[in-house]
Amino acid sequence: MxxxxxxxxEMMSQIGTESEDMVLEVEKSVVKRFVEAVEDPNPLWQDExxxxxxxxxxxxxxxxxxxxxIAGAGGGxxxxxxxxxxxxxxxxxxxxxxxxxxxVGDVITSRAKLVDIQERVGKDGTRRMYTIVETTFxxxxxxxxxxxxxxxxxx
Amino acid sequence: MAKQLFWEDxxxxxxxxxxxxxxxxQMMVKWAGASGDFxxxxxxxxxxxxxxxxxPIVHGALKRAWLIQLMTDWIGDQGTLKKFACQYRxxxxxxxxxxxSEPHEGETWWCxxxxxxxxxxxxxxxxxxxxxxxxxxxxxxxxxxATVILxxxx
Numbered sequence: 001m002x003x004x005x006x007x008x009x010e011m012m013s014q015i016g017t018e019s020e021d022m023v024l025e026v027e028k029s030v031v032k033r034f035v036e037a038v039e040d041p042n043p044l045w046q047d048e049x050x051x052x053x054x055x056x057x058x059x060x061x062x063x064x065x066x067x068x069x070i071a072g073a074g075g076g077x078x079x080x081x082x083x084x085x086x087x088x089x090x091x092x093x094x095x096x097x098x099x100x101x102x103x104v105g106d107v108i109t110s111r112a113k114l115v116d117i118q119e120r121v122g123k124d125g126t127r128r129m130y131t132i133v134e135t136t137f138x139x140x141x142x143x144x145x146x147x148x149x150x151x152x153x154x155x
Numbered sequence: 156m157a158k159q160l161f162w163e164d165x166x167x168x169x170x171x172x173x174x175x176x177x178x179x180x181q182m183m184v185k186w187a188g189a190s191g192d193f194x195x196x197x198x199x200x201x202x203x204x205x206x207x208x209x210x211p212i213v214h215g216a217l218k219r220a221w222l223i224q225l226m227t228d229w230i231g232d233q234g235t236l237k238k239f240a241c242q243y244r245x246x247x248x249x250x251x252x253x254x255x256s257e258p259h260e261g262e263t264w265w266c267x268x269x270x271x272x273x274x275x276x277x278x279x280x281x282x283x284x285x286x287x288x289x290x291x292x293x294x295x296x297x298x299x300x301a302t303v304i305l306x307x308x309x
Contacts, residue, residue: 038189039182056232
């Protein structure tokens with residue numbers, strides 16, 4: 001069955017679009033809610049007394065906290081605008097590079113860029129759109145702490 | 156935390172200590188609140204049905220968080236996660252709740268991994284791993300890879 005292409009010229013013209021900067025302070029309470037939802041009891045995230053004795057000398061954030069919380073807050077990301085609504089979508093995959101540990105108390109600024117849109121036809125003949133967004137995270141010293149290349153799939 | 160793992164302690168094919176997880180609808184709600192991802196795909200039956208995924212599914216980012224925990228538990232405080240990637244290949248459906256705190260019987264997910272490469276680059280002692288989330292049928296729904304820096308006994 002021939003279906004109309006999902007990806008339009010209108011969408012392709014948005015490749016290269018960048019988001020506004022989004023700023024997140026890595027507060028203790030943000031980390032606590034996050035690790036409680038994951039059920040991750042590592043004392044490095046929550047037990048100050050314990051964390052002080054480690055090589056870090058204080059509480060840390062799990063490596064994926066940034067990309068999750070910042071993306072979830074709806075900022076620091078780009079969405080493909082389209083005049084034809086899609087029926088559904090899911091996360092496809094993530095590729096993280098971590099350059100610096102993130103401490104509780106750090107102030108992180110992130111910016112996302114739409115780097116690619118692809119259309120693929122699945123085994124069942126369904127057309128799917130793959131959207132690839134790269135996000136860069138910097139700390140208060142201007143150091144890049146992490147990058148995330150994230151793929152989402154919609155139909 | 157458990158005893159610190161050193162680079163000298165692992166070999167190619169060494170197992171990453173497996174981590175069991177039980178996804179529940181309640182966990183989906185907690186995760187939505189913690190992550191700020193309020194997509195109804197993860198808690199609303201009719202929305203999930205209309206989207207074409209059947210029932211509410213486990214968030215990809217939560218499965219990623221499980222795999223990150225798998226690695227941070229294993230490498231200990233002195234280990235560093237350097238690279239991490241995973242693909243959300245198949246849907247996972249959380250257990251429903253029996254009481255306010257207990258889920259119904261059902262699936263348990265296992266996060267697993269094994270060492271594929273052990274090497275030194277500059278002053279970094281590195282280990283590559285193949286990792287993944289396995290569903291109750293033993294199928295890997297979320298495969299991935301991780302590169303970690305481990306402390307060395309020198």
